[in-house]
Amino acid sequence: MSNLFCLLTPEKDSVPLKSIDAQLEVKDHVATLVSTLNFENKEDKPLETVFVFPLPGDAAVCHFSAQIGETHIVAEVMDRQQARQVYDDALSSGQKVFVLEESDESPDIFSLTVGSLPPGESASIRLEYVTELAVQADDGLRFCLPVVLNPRYQPRGSEGPSVQVTSVPASLVPYSLSFSARVSSPHPVSKIESSCPLEPLQYLNADQTQATVKLATGHKFDRDVELLIYYKDAHRPSAVVEAGQVSAKPGTLMGDPAVMVSLYPEFPESVTSNFTSCGEFVFLLDRSGSMDFPTYCGSRQSRIASAKDTLMLLLKSLPMGCYFNIYGFGDSYEQVFPKSAKYNQKNLKRAVKKVEEMGADLGGSEILEPLRQIYRQPCIPKHPRQLFIFTDGEVNYTKAVLDEVKEHSEFHRCFSFGIGEGASSELINGMAREGGGHAQFIVGKERMQPKVMQSLRFALQPLVTDISLSWDLPEGVSVTTLSLPLTALFQGQRSLIFAQLTGECSEAADGCLTVRFTTAGHPCQNQLHFSLQPACDLDFDQKEDMPFARSSIHRLAARTLIRSLEQEQREHGKPEEIEKVVDLSVQSGVSSIFTAFIAVNKSNGEPVQGPLIYRENPTYMPLLRGGLIDLMFDDSWGEKNIFRRICSSIRKRTSASKFGKACKNNLFSASSFKKNQSESIENRGDCEPTEPARDPLLELVSLQDASGCWLLDPCLAAALGKSIEELVKTRPSS
Incomplete structure (x- = not known):
């Protein structure tokens, strides 16, 4: 089953979204994205469209506007309840109204409502956000424009209707995407790589500190648009001061530097020189039904296979004498050992056999209970606990999970791995943040090994x-x-x-x-x-296209403070904290869970006549992992909480080294036998995963003993494509 979806109306008509234009500006480690969504109502009745999409969990949404014909409307930030009342009033009066708000449960999911779009009319919605770029294991900065919003699982007994999801091949997606990026830094831009075909990199100046790149024509909606940006000598401590806004009051966040x-x-x-080799390493593997989906559409590897490969690398790289255990979770959970076992060849062999047998066969993603079971286990003296979590992130109750990790953060560190496209950035990053660890996202094999080794190196640090x-x-x-x-x-x-x-x-x-x-x-x-002198802006010729990028550091700072205040309010329930969040959100123009962006065009509004039809058809489509829901009004629409209805409908459908370690006893160096492997993977419409031949490096690592050695046997010879005799000749004398 594919995780790439597109919306069709019950009459099989295409969705009103016609095209998407995404412009990215990267200034050193900060990225600003402007997305323009073009809608057109070709039906003979007024149309309301709800677009549900994720953003990075730490992104600061700072601009929202709409263009209808010659009319341009810029949204303002206001208290969420007030915004909903304004929305209902405008909708009942026949006015064109647009509202943008984030989920109560997961701040990386937003809904955009295009209200009362008349027949034959078009609208362009402009959305802007700013985010920091995470540094990868190979020192690249990663930006991702996701294409899939994975349904979020709701535990048994939760409220919310069941929803049928319609999938279509990427080739039938009825809208286009254009994407361009402009990069600037005090350091030269050495290269930009992508999971998608790009046009050649264009430098804008002689010292190569400014560059542009575009998505190649003919891009298909079959994978995330991921950029990896590499600077020369960029990873040094630094501080950037940004001047306050002239229009803002001095003494306020936006008015001060x-x-x-x-x-x-x-x-x-x-x-x-004395990093410890002790520790208790607990691995928690998602075995829910969605882990059987491919890592990305067109991939021949499933998420569960990718997670197992990642886990295998870690298991083979643990230090002798530590302790470890493995849990698998879905509707229920299973564990390999009753309690954490000592890391030796006997226990490793048993664990590897169990991992090889694991499948995506445990139903839904109920992660809380196995987490609590792990936390109930007593810690092992002088072996600090390191928790590694592998999941596709399809969890609906994100905040409850993060609260659980934070509550026990004193007793462990949490290292999280988002497996496959669509993994919730808020969940994956949040678990690492609250658990004092590190987060990684793994979509394909091309960068799995350095990411795995980086997380393990961090876990071994004191x-x-x-x-x-x-x-x-x-x-x-x-x-x-x-x-x-x-x-x-x-x-x-x-x-x-x-x-x-x-x-x-x-x-x-x-x-x-x-x-x-x-x-x-x-x-x-x-x-x-x-x-302390404010940095000069790294201007492009068309900087007026992104006026909000000039305050990117202020927006990120406001987002950071808003998240801090939201957390305090959640923990202590103080009403004054809500007021602080609302005031800061309005002042900075950055979204929060207590506010919303709303834009109303009050001209030529006419009340909607007669009983209106309510139509709901929630599915998921490839933009920003986004989903569309086409809705026709009903007579009680004003009394409905639109976003709660949408979020409740986003449900997950469930189905019934030692490598890299310096070890003098190694008979062979794994890296010396690494083979280049290129496969032409056909982009198939059904996106069903079929397990590919195992990667030669992973096959080699799977044969390694706990001590770091390989046995000279036929299995090793087969993995290396050699005969036993050939291996004996090349064996080191020591």
Whole structure:
């Protein structure tokens, strides 16, 4: 079954969405995306369309507008309940109205409602958001324009109607996508790679610090549009100061300068040379029905196969003497050992056999109970617990899961892996954030190994505690740190800090940030000196196309503070926290769970006459993992909470090294036998996965013993494509 869907009306007519234009601007580590969605109502009745789509969980939605003919309407941010009342009033009066709001349960899902679009009329919706780009294991910065919104599973007993989902081949998608990106940085742009075909990279200046790239014509909706951006010598600590908005009041977040600090903590050599080899490693594998879907449409590998390959690499790379266990979850859960077992060849062999037998056969994605079972197990003295979670992220109750991870964060670190396209960024990133670990997204095999090894390296690093920040600024300048307190630091991994600067100083003034922490019993500190002069904007010739990009750091800072206040409100339930969130959201123009963007065109509105037909046909379509629902009004529409109805309908349909380790005892080096493998995978409309031949490297790793050695036997010879005699001749004398 495909996870790539498109909407057709009950009469098999195409959806009113006709085309999508996405423009990306990347400034160093910050990305601003502008998406323009063009709708046209070809029916003979007024039409209401609800477009449900995900965004990165840490994205700041900062602009929403609509163009209807010659009329341009810019939305304003207001309290959500007030926005819903305005929407109902406008809709009942026949006015054109548009509303954008995020999910109560998962802040990476939004709904866009295009209200009362008359017959024959067109509308263009412009949506803009800003987000930071995560640094990958190979030092590339990853931006992803997802194509699939996976249905989110609702546990048994939850409210919400069952929904039938209609899938269609990518070749029949009735709209087009254009995508272009503009990249600028103080460092030269060395290359840009993508999972989709791109036109050649175009540099805009001699020092190659500015470049543009476009999606090649003829792109099919069969996979995420993923960009990997590589800078030369980019991964160093830095701080960027952005001037406040002239129109904003001084003393406010938007009126004062904001600073974004990128930290790359350095540990003393006395710590790095003695990274521990102990630990309890607990692996939690999603075995729900959707894990049987392909990692992306056209892929020959299922999500469960990808997750098992990822898990196999980790199992073969654990240090001798540690402890480990494996859980699989769906409607129920299973575990390999009654409690965590010592890592040795006997237990590894048993675990590998169990993993090979695992399938996507446990039903729904009820992850809370196995999490609680893991947390109920007593910790093993001198073996810090490291939890690795593999899931496609199709969980509806994201906040409950994150709260559970956070509650037990003192006793473990959580490393999460999003498997396949459509994995919830809020869930995957959130579990790592709340558990003081690291998140990875794995769609194909091409970058699996470095990602797996990076997470394991982080897990083997000692726990960092007592993290504190201190600012040294000129007299007359004060600072307010906006980010949540740092709970985790890893050698070589980027951490972001946002702060508001208040006061005035000379243009030549400098500041200093000192980060103090303790790791492996050693007190450490890192310092970063930076200029307080606002950075010059890296302008493009067409910068007016993205006016909001000029305040990108302020928008991200506001989003960071909004998330912090939302969390405090959720934990303590204080009404004053809601007021703070609403005030900040309105001031900054950044969305929150308590506000919504609303745009109303009050001209030529006429009340809707007679009983109206309500039509619901929720399915999922390939834009921003998005889904469309075509709706005709009914006479009680004003009393309905549209977004709750939509979210309740998004349900998941369930079905019944040691590699890289320096080991002197190794008989063979796995890397020396790695083979290049190129396969032409036909883009099939049904997108059914068929398991491909196993990757040679993974086959080799699967034969490795717990100690890091390989037995010289026929299986090894077959994996290497050699005879036993040939291997004996090349065996090292030691």
